[in-house]
Amino acid sequence: MGALDGRRVLLVIGGGIAAYKALDLIRRLRERGAAVRCVLTKGAQEFVTPLAAAALSGQRAHTDLFDRADEADIGHIKLARDADAVVVAPATANTLARMAGGHAPDLASTVLLATTLPILIAPAMNVRMWLHPATQRNLALLKGDGVAVVGPNVGRMAEAETGPGRMAEPDEIADAVEALLGGAPEEKPLSGRHLLVTSGPTHEPIDPVRYLANRSSGKQGHAIAAAAAAAGARVTLVSGPVTLPDPPGVAVVRVETAREMLEAVEAALPADIAVFAAAVADWRPAAFGDQKIKKGPEGPPPLALTENPDILATIARRTEGRPPLVVGFAAETTDVIAHARAKIARKGCDLIVANDVSAATGVMGGDRNSVHLIGRDGSLETWPTMGKDEVARRLVARLGQHAASP
Ligand code: CTP
Numbered sequence: 001m002g003a004l005d006g007r008r009v010l011l012v013i014g015g016g017i018a019a020y021k022a023l024d025l026i027r028r029l030r031e032r033g034a035a036v037r038c039v040l041t042k043g044a045q046e047f048v049t050p051l052a053a054a055a056l057s058g059q060r061a062h063t064d065l066f067d068r069a070d071e072a073d074i075g076h077i078k079l080a081r082d083a084d085a086v087v088v089a090p091a092t093a094n095t096l097a098r099m100a101g102g103h104a105p106d107l108a109s110t111v112l113l114a115t116t117l118p119i120l121i122a123p124a125m126n127v128r129m130w131l132h133p134a135t136q137r138n139l140a141l142l143k144g145d146g147v148a149v150v151g152p153n154v155g156r157m158a159e160a161e162t163g164p165g166r167m168a169e170p171d172e173i174a175d176a177v178e179a180l181l182g183g184a185p186e187e188k189p190l191s192g193r194h195l196l197v198t199s200g201p202t203h204e205p206i207d208p209v210r211y212l213a214n215r216s217s218g219k220q221g222h223a224i225a226a227a228a229a230a231a232g233a234r235v236t237l238v239s240g241p242v243t244l245p246d247p248p249g250v251a252v253v254r255v256e257t258a259r260e261m262l263e264a265v266e267a268a269l270p271a272d273i274a275v276f277a278a279a280v281a282d283w284r285p286a287a288f289g290d291q292k293i294k295k296g297p298e299g300p301p302p303l304a305l306t307e308n309p310d311i312l313a314t315i316a317r318r319t320e321g322r323p324p325l326v327v328g329f330a331a332e333t334t335d336v337i338a339h340a341r342a343k344i345a346r347k348g349c350d351l352i353v354a355n356d357v358s359a360a361t362g363v364m365g366g367d368r369n370s371v372h373l374i375g376r377d378g379s380l381e382t383w384p385t386m387g388k389d390e391v392a393r394r395l396v397a398r399l400g401q402h403a404a405s406p
Contacts, residue, residue: 002032005033007181009036009087010079010085010111011039011057012039012041013089014089015043015044015094016125017047017124025089026057037061038061039061039111040061041095076110081117084181087119087177088119088121092124093125093132095108096139099147118146120147120149120173122149122151122167148179148248150168150176151167152164153166178230179226190231190233190396192232195271198238198265199218200216200218201215201216202240202257202281205285206288207293208291210293216279219365220277221275224275228399230249235247235251236253236271239253240261240280262311266315269321272403274325285303310347312328316328327353328349330343330353331355333358336356349376350402355372367388
């Protein structure tokens, strides 16, 4: 049984090299049980054919606003209504601009203007087009209209440039569709729960232009937030500075420093489950000046540090308003399990996810993770190396079991 059983997705395929991935998306959505009907823009047809979309979806693909056969058969208004969600993948800069401006010169944009269904867009475009203020402005308008967004991811692009602009992978988009639509209640182990996640590094200012930071990318924490939302939780993600897109369906609070993170976490309580995945800086510069520190004949300035609050320990040790399930992470480079066990006791959490972050493992900033799950009762489980998304899904499933047992 698929998580999208009985669901109908209208997939609008935009014109871009990522259109070929939209064909794979049709397959992934169908594997999860969804029925998929496609609309291709004129640009999309430069990259993939309506025939390919029809063959993969098992339904006729639509292309023209003024196709008499089409209008007699289903019509653009019916297309806009006869589904449970509309997914736009790839969503080009032009499609975003049309959607934000309410323009409807072709079938795809007309359907998008006529629909009242939930819409998910998977942007894909050149880095500079993505970062252009006009695109970002359109994106903000669309988010304000309630459009859900997945991606874009950071990576190498067709033009050999690197940066944000790559369309999210088909499985990520299918996950986002699941999060948007929700499954049957029994597939939502965290429905009705509030889950709080911290993610990313913190930046601790030295002066107005310099800061102390670490190599955390936020990938694991963000993946947990996304997986928890897909599992039906209301999710608050408190994130340090990262370059990742906001996970769909998650309330994101952005912070810079450890002290701001603690404040945001406290403001987000109460929560049923709190997962502290952030790589919080243990120390911050003791003094912060308003002026840039200048080079001088006296040589480099001493960098005196002072300790940051321990967010996990502060929350886990609360006597009032402690989330019933508090999960910490342990980033270690030696004696992973022994150190992680000591951390559970020291910080007072219920469960710890321990990982080896030595440079050779590539975990910090990478896409894969090898973790051990250690319980307060001394239990130990070692998971095989897998993608951070998979770690997140498994962890969330585990949290669902904890949350279900009294
Ligand atoms: N943590 C936190 N606030 C801090 C430091 C850490 O909330 N100021 C949380 C992390 O989010 C993680 C856990 O504590 O869940 C362990 O973080 P880690 O960096 O592994 O441990 P440290 O407390 O920094 O201990 P050590 O430096 O000894 O490894």
